[in-house]
Every structure is written in C-alpha cells, then in structure tokens.
Amino acid sequence: MDRLSKxxxxxxxxxxxxxxxxxxxxxxxxxxxxRANLLAVITITTAMFVLGGFLAVTSNLRQVVTxxxxxxxFSVFLQDGLSGPRRSAIERMIDQSGLAASRxxxxxxxxxxxxxxxxxxxxxxxxxxxxxxxxxxxxxxLRSAAVDRKALEALAARLAGTDGVADVRYDRRWLxxxxxxxxxxxxxxxxxxxxLVVAAALTVxxxxxxxxxxxxxxxxxxxxxxxxxxxxxxPFVVEGILQGGLGAVLAIVLLALAFGxxxxxxxxxAAGFFGQTPIQFLPVHLSILLVLGGTIVGCVGGWxxxxxxx
Amino acid sequence: xxPGSVIETEGLSKLYGRSAYALRxxxxxxxxxxxxxxxxxxxxxxxxxLRLLLREELPSSGxxxxxxxxxxxxxxGQVQAYRRSVGFVFQDFKLIPRKxxxxxxxxxxxxxxxxxxxxxxxxFQVLKWVxxxxxxxxxxxxxSGGEQQRVAIARALVNDPMIVLADEPTGNLDPDLSLxxxxxxxxxxxxxxxxxxxxxxxxLIRRVGRRTITLDHGQVVETx
Numbered sequence: 001m002d003r004l005s006k007x008x009x010x011x012x013x014x015x016x017x018x019x020x021x022x023x024x025x026x027x028x029x030x031x032x033x034x035r036a037n038l039l040a041v042i043t044i045t046t047a048m049f050v051l052g053g054f055l056a057v058t059s060n061l062r063q064v065v066t067x068x069x070x071x072x073x074f075s076v077f078l079q080d081g082l083s084g085p086r087r088s089a090i091e092r093m094i095d096q097s098g099l100a101a102s103r104x105x106x107x108x109x110x111x112x113x114x115x116x117x118x119x120x121x122x123x124x125x126x127x128x129x130x131x132x133x134x135x136x137x138x139x140x141x142l143r144s145a146a147v148d149r150k151a152l153e154a155l156a157a158r159l160a161g162t163d164g165v166a167d168v169r170y171d172r173r174w175l176x177x178x179x180x181x182x183x184x185x186x187x188x189x190x191x192x193x194x195x196l197v198v199a200a201a202l203t204v205x206x207x208x209x210x211x212x213x214x215x216x217x218x219x220x221x222x223x224x225x226x227x228x229x230x231x232x233x234x235p236f237v238v239e240g241i242l243q244g245g246l247g248a249v250l251a252i253v254l255l256a257l258a259f260g261x262x263x264x265x266x267x268x269x270a271a272g273f274f275g276q277t278p279i280q281f282l283p284v285h286l287s288i289l290l291v292l293g294g295t296i297v298g299c300v301g302g303w304x305x306x307x308x309x310x
Numbered sequence: 311x312x313p314g315s316v317i318e319t320e321g322l323s324k325l326y327g328r329s330a331y332a333l334r335x336x337x338x339x340x341x342x343x344x345x346x347x348x349x350x351x352x353x354x355x356x357x358x359x360l361r362l363l364l365r366e367e368l369p370s371s372g373x374x375x376x377x378x379x380x381x382x383x384x385x386x387g388q389v390q391a392y393r394r395s396v397g398f399v400f401q402d403f404k405l406i407p408r409k410x411x412x413x414x415x416x417x418x419x420x421x422x423x424x425x426x427x428x429x430x431x432x433x434f435q436v437l438k439w440v441x442x443x444x445x446x447x448x449x450x451x452x453x454s455g456g457e458q459q460r461v462a463i464a465r466a467l468v469n470d471p472m473i474v475l476a477d478e479p480t481g482n483l484d485p486d487l488s489l490x491x492x493x494x495x496x497x498x499x500x501x502x503x504x505x506x507x508x509x510x511x512x513x514l515i516r517r518v519g520r521r522t523i524t525l526d527h528g529q530v531v532e533t534x
Contacts, residue, residue: 011425012426017420017423021420021421032408217404218406224366224398225394225422225469226389226392226393226394226395226422227390227421229387229390231421232421
C-alpha cells in the first residue's frame with residue numbers, strides 16, 4: 001500500500017513529527033478560514049506598517065541630525081572695530097578650551113561675499129547699502145559630535161560675556177531641540193503602533209478562537225483520545241504565528257514599495273534638503289525585528305485563544 | 311478493588327444542580343476482559359456513567375476506580391495519559407468530515423507521537439479488521455451509517471486500548487447493521503479487551519447475551 005512508509009527511509013524524530021503535524025494543520029486551517037484569517041493578517045500588516053513607517057522616518061531623520069551634529073559649528077560674532085589683541089584673546093580662549101578642531105576668521109568683507117554667493121537672489125539688495133552690515137566672526141568647528149555638552153555650554157556663556165563679542169550662535173541648541181521633538185514623534189509613533197499591535201493580537205486571538213470553534217468536534221475527539229495538550233493547542237498557536245509572520249512580511253513589502261515610490265518622487269527634493277544624502281529604507285536589523293515582532297504578536301494571539309482548550 | 315476488576319465503583323453519585331441526580335449510589339464492578347451492557351430507559355444515567363469513565367466529568371461523591379486508579383484524583387496530565395488506555399465509540403460516530411477514513415483513524419496514533427511506519431501499519435490493520443480497507447480515501451459523508459460506525463470502532467481500537475466504551479453505538483443503525491456492529495464488539499472482547507456498551511436496545515442485548523447492568527433514575531435496579 002502506498003501509505004505504508006517505504007523501507008530504509010529515515011524516520012523523523014518525535015519533535016519533527018509534532019512540528020510537521022502542527023504546521024500541516026495550521027496551514028489547512030488558514031486556508032479553510034481564509035477570509036477571517038485575511039482580516040487578522042491585514043490588522044497585523046497595518047500595525048507593522050505604521051510602526052515600520054515611523055521607524056523608517058525617524059531613522060532617516062536621526063541620521064541626518066547626527067550628521068548635522070557632527071558638522072556643527074560654533075559662530076562667535078565680533079563687534080565692529082575689534083582690535084587685533086582683543087581678537088587674539090578670544091581666539092586663545094577658544095583654542096585653550098580643547099573643544100575646537102579648527103577655527104576660521106571671517107572678516108566683514110568675506111561675510112558679505114558669502115551672503116552674495118549663498119543668496120544670489122537677495123544679493124542686489126546689498127548694492128545700495130552705505131556700509132557692510134555683516135559682522136566679522138570666528139567660525140569654530142567642534143572636535144566631534146561627542147564633545148561634552150556642558151563644557152560647550154560653559155564656553156558659549158564665557159564667550160558671550162567677553163568684551164568684543166557681539167553674539168554667540170551654537171548650532172547644537174536647535175539640533176538638540178530637533179532631537180527632542182523627534183524623540184516625541186517617535187514615542188507617539190510607538191504608542192500608536194502599540195495600540196494597533198494590541199488590536200492586531202486581539203484580532204488574531206478572535207480569528208483563532210473562531211477556528212477553534214469550527215474545529216470543536218476535532219478538538220473534543222483529540223481530548224478524548226488522550227492527545228497531549230501541546231498537540232491540541234499547537235496548531236492554533238502556529239496558526240497565529242503564521243498570521244503574524246505573514247502580516248509583518250507583507251508590511252515590509254508594502255513599506256518597501258511605499259519607500260520606492262517616495263524616493264522616486266521626492267528623492268531629489270529630500271536629498272537637497274538633507275544635504276545630498278539619499279533617504280534610506282529601514283535598516284536590516286529593524287526589518288528583522290519587525291517580522292519577529294509580528295510573529296510574536298500572532299503567537300500571543302494564538303496562544304491566548306488556544307489556552308481555552310483544557 | 312476486587313481481584314480481577316478493571317472498573318469498580320462504590321457509592322458513585324453524580325448530582326446536577328441541587329437535587330437532580332444523574333447517578334445515585336451506584337456500586338458496580340466490571341472484571342478484566344468482561345463484556346458488559348449498560349441499559350435502561352433514556353435519562354437512566356448510562357451516558358453520565360460513560361462520561362465519568364472517560365473522565366469528562368467528576369463524580370459528586372463516591373469512588374470510581376479504573377485499573378486501580380481513582381479517576382477523581384487524576385491530575386490534568388494524567389487524565390490524557392489515562393484516556394490513551396480507553397477507546398470510545400459514540401452514537402453519532404464523531405468522525406471529522408474533512409478528513410478521509412484513513413486520516414480519521416490515522417490521526418490518533420499520529421497525535422500520540424507513534425512513529426510513522428507504525429502509524430500506517432496499525433491504521434491499515436484496524437481498517438482492514440473492520441472491513442474498510444477498500445474505502446481508505448473516502449470521506450465520512452460518502453459512507454453508510456454502519457460503515458461510519460465501523461470507522462469509529464477502528465479509531466477506538468487503533469491505540470490498542472484496555473477498555474472500549476460505547477455509548478448507544480447502534481442507535482442510528484438498523485437491526486441487521488446493529489448486530490454486525492455488536493459482532494465486532496464481541497470480537498474485540500474475545501481478544502481480551504474489556505467492553506462496556508450502553509444501549510437501550512433490549513432486543514440486541516438478548517441476541518448478544520452478555521452481563522447486563524440496568525439503570526433507572528440513576529440507580530442500579532438489576533444486574534444479570
């Protein structure tokens with residue numbers, strides 16, 4: 001008879017046989033209840049898509065901000081008519097702080113040239129001026145992004161109070177603010193995704209519970225023949241895992257499509273804004289975590305439903 | 311527990327609600343390898359007795375001992391292990407419609423972790439024994455009532471149980487098919503398996519001719 005196993009064929013171990021059984025039953029159940037299962041998959045896809053979207057946006061912004069931070073400058077605007085020795089004193093103060101990688105003196109004339117170069121549309125407006133309104137400045141490039149924030153603040157405060165200094169502009173202040181806002185946005189995204197994830201887990205639980213109801217006679221027979229509880233619950237948990245995994249993979253695919261479309265349409269604009277840096281898709285480790293997360297959500301949903309079998 | 315007893319009850323009662331006794335003070339004993347009919351009118355307590363034996367429910371009072379184990383004290387994990395030693399057959403067959411005949415029987419050794427080669431061999435053996443080796447790929451809906459009950463019997467036997475319990479196994483069958491099914495139970499019993507069959511069919515009991523415990527209103531009224 002063809003159903004009898006062929007002699008000499010290696011016999012799979014009990015764990016492999018159990019997993020094979022769970023998978024076969026779960027796949028059959030997924031197909032039988034495909035409409036309800038599709039609903040569960042869609043809710044997980046939605047949750048993971050929103051979470052992945054937020055992660056992709058914040059990950060890109062974080063990279064840009066990190067780059068801006070690394071390139072951050074410290075501008076010390078000098079009062080007009082500052083004498084050489086006074087300027088040297090200010091420069092010494094900067095050099096001795098140990099925070100500067102380099103510094104450059106920008107004279108009033110150079111400042112005007114830069115303005116005309118950077119803003120050509122506004123350049124004609126400077127033609128009729130009696131005198132150059134731009135102050136001379138010292139542009140200080142910081143040693144690294146990891147420079148001690150408190151020391152920088154202290155230096156900025158000390159310079160601001162020094163005779164001959166008109167103003168001190170410190171790029172990192174607004175970068176810090178931007179980072180704080182981004183953190184808030186990220187947390188809001190995570191909170192929203194959290195709500196969606198809970199909704200997805202509940203949907204999976206209900207869909208799996210529905211599958212349990214449909215197969216209640218089968219479950220009863222399994223209980224009566226003394227099937228181990230893991231064998232009875234297993235296929236339902238695997239069903240949840242498959243729904244979760246499938247939903248998360250779909251979310252990644254949709255995110256990739258959305259990313260491709262966005263880059264094609266707004267890539268050049270974004271590159272201009274973010275300083276010639278192309279926007280990036282979700283990092284691989286986050287993509288893997290997202291699929292893993294979806295799978296865990298499905299597993300929890302399946303487990304919650306299967307626990308009703310005793 | 312008496313020597314040679316497989317099933318023994320002592321003052322066994324099952325109470326639903328405050329005063330509805332399904333079984334009341336039942337004391338019976340079934341010997342190893344015995345074939346016993348459990349009979350009585352509808353509502354006499356036959357099915358309740360079998361449910362207690364399957365450990366689907368717990369007694370309200372009294373003792374129910376099977377193979378020396380008090381079923382009331384079994385832990386959850388032990389219940390499943392105990393049920394593996396019991397085969398059951400129901401009036402409504404309880405077959406899984408979406409599975410073939412072979413799968414309906416073969417899934418029992420499969421979920422009990424029996425090696426694949428042994429699963430196939432044993433499944434084919436029992437289906438051959440009940441005379442359905444030619445219908446392996448048929449679905450339950452394609453079989454007659456008698457054939458479906460034979461599948462259910464094959465499923466009960468596939469795990470080689472020590473006891474077979476049957477609740478009105480011929481309730482949906484005509485007299486000829488009923489006798490055919492009873493012949494199978496007699497053969498199972500002849501191989502040494504203890505068989506307990508609940509039926510209200512007095513004529514069938516007379517034709518098979520085995521020890522009979524009669525219940526009425528949850529109490530044993532006659533043992534012959």
